[in-house]
Amino acid sequence: MFKTSLDKFTSINRIAVISDSALGFGSPDIIGLADGLCAHFGAKGILVQPDDLNRPLVDINFTADVRSVRLFSDLPTYTRSWRWNFFRLAARAVDEFKPDIVVVVGPNGYGASRALRHRPKLLVYYMLEMATTEPLYADLHKHYGNADIDAYIIPDIERHNIDFGNLHWRKDVDFEGIYLTAPINYPVPIKPRAADDRNGKSIYFGHIHPEETLLDNMLTPQLNDCEIEFFGRIGDADRGVIANRIASTPGKAYRGLQTPEDLADTLPRFNFSLVTWKPEGHIGRFHLPATKLYHSVLAGVPIIAVPNPLNVYFIRKLGIGLLMDGWSRRSFIESIQAAKAMIGSDAYRSMVDRCRVAAEGEFAWSRQVSRCAALVERALEKKWRRLYGPRKSQPALAANG
Structure with a gap:
């Protein structure tokens, strides 16, 4: 030819x-x-x-x-x-x-x-x-x-x-x-769970740091009745101290670093996913496209996110989670408590369904x-x-x- x-x-x-x-x-x-x-x-x-x-x-x-x-x-x-x-x-x-x-x-x-x-x-x-x-x-x-x-x-x-x-x-x-x-355990697609088949907890996965990812705001005593599990590598010289601090805080657990296969199995079990980081040090951190946002939505897990531009854009456009009004401890407390109160409601089930629509469409x-x-x-x-x-x-x- x-x-x-x-x-x-x-x-x-x-x-x-x-x-x-x-x-x-x-x-x-x-x-x-x-x-x-x-x-x-x-x-x-x-x-x-x-x-x-x-x-x-x-x-x-x-x-x-x-x-x-x-x-x-x-x-x-x-x-x-x-x-x-x-x-x-x-x-x-x-x-x-x-x-x-x-x-x-x-x-x-x-x-x-x-x-x-x-x-x-x-x-x-x-x-x-x-x-x-x-x-x-x-x-x-x-x-x-x-x-x-x-x-x-x-x-x-x-x-x-x-x-x-x-x-x-x-x-x-x-x-x-x-x-x-791209799926966490590429090329295997992640399998979401039904909205009512969850463990009632929130998950944080990825880089963990007391200041950079605002860990301190999640360990405040006002959130002792809100269960959060942490997965990932601790990016601080005092890793052992921070891991022990998480483990000793009521309602919190540190699970370490998981393989992509294990994380893909673990993530859909949770009701909410925390997408948090401090936008300081470089302007690029303010405009950071957080992969944990995408992975959470693909898993059918609504997010609780700080108001960085892409988080604001996706939550307002697609309705896939709750948006904090700032990076303060008060914002964390109010948003995480509001998320806990939503579990089991029609509003929560609708949010999970909107995650499915995004995963099958715009996020495919x-x-x-x-x-x-x-x-x-x-x-x-x-x-x-x-x-x-x-x-x-x-x-x-x-x-x-």
Whole structure:
């Protein structure tokens, strides 16, 4: 069958994704994106991820022909030397694979793309993390720029605008926004429970910190009669002290870090999910797209959330939870007590049903993959026209009279 130049250029046989972090205990959207794009285009793929001394190696499951490559390192995780070493090793792995499409995730993925020798048909930057939160990453992005990046996948438009403004990057770019709704235990979908088949408790899962995630507000004595279970890694030097403090607070329990499979089984048992963090330190934290919001809704668990912009947007638009009026202890007490009072009511059952509608519609992971695939197709055709398409004819010079 005859193929045109455009057909050949837009044909995709190999896709490489360079992850920003070690996978298996978070960021299922990176796994789902690599898998989904390869399935959509019928391509072979590799998912390159850095090593992390704090995250054990776990099996990653795909539905398409994708191979996971974790690059060993004995360097202290996330130090400057660890990062430069990952940039070099990741670029080498991608060079050997010779993909048509390269998707780089976050600042570490971007850094690896600077070391590539192979030139793919398309370079896509998945800006999962902000580029300007750390001086090293900000300097890296400012130095190399974005002239060779063909398209962008973004989880939040405000963070995207802040980064582009701070970096003084060109803004006439192709981008697509997505929600981080890949299943926790990708590719296995989470199974919600009926509204009346719950344990009467609230859950908090993810990063735990006395100040950053407002843990102190949840351990106040006024909430002793509201049961909350905590799952995740405690991000503080006094981990043991904080774990004991949670365990010694009436109505509270610390369950540690769970595997994605276990968390997917645990989450639907709860009536509410707490989505809380303190929006300080960097403007990006205010516009943070919290994956726990998406995962909770996919599990059919309404949220109790602080009023960061995306939380406000989704709760008001979709009716999937209760919105605090601030970050104060009073706001926590009033909202968590109101949530407890709702359990068993028609209003609660309606809220659970609205979570189902969102999960099956706007939050469906298949929709996010379709958006990304359409972006790739659009950017490929645009690049072909720029490189090989017909040139506009020059106006004829007027003859001298």
